[in-house]
Amino acid sequence: MGLLVESEPLEERRFRDVFVDHGRRIEIEAEVERREPPDLLQVRLEGDLFVATTTQRLEPADGGTRLTTVVETQYANRLARLAGPLVARHAQRQLEGDLARLKKLVESENR
Secondary structure: OOOEEEEEEEEOOEEEEEEEEOOEEEEEEEEEEEEEOOOEEEEEEEOOOEEEEEEEEEEEEOOEEEEEEEEEEEEOOHHHHHHHHHHHHHHHHHHHHHHHHHHHHHHHHOO
16 A cells, blocks of 8 residues: 555554545544455444445466455545545555555565
8 A cells, every 4th residue: 555654553443544645634533343364354444534345356367376455445425425426436446556565575575
């Protein structure tokens, strides 16, 4: 998570994460809702303008492993809903970049 600058445990299964994106500080509370190692992780994210659930699954695929991430977001107000598509595209690009870096790291360690 390239934009993450702080992560603080609050209690079991809950964290406060701070991201900085284009100079803007974004605080999110995260709570692990479901965890089935090693295949599934579901986290509820709550910020000032949204609540989201992110579900990540690992599945065998073509002799390797496929990671699937689904993010479902509800926005707190009309302005946030209007900005939602722009924010989602930006978050998608950031996630894809983070995952590409992670893939490169994992593959380099397995050689």
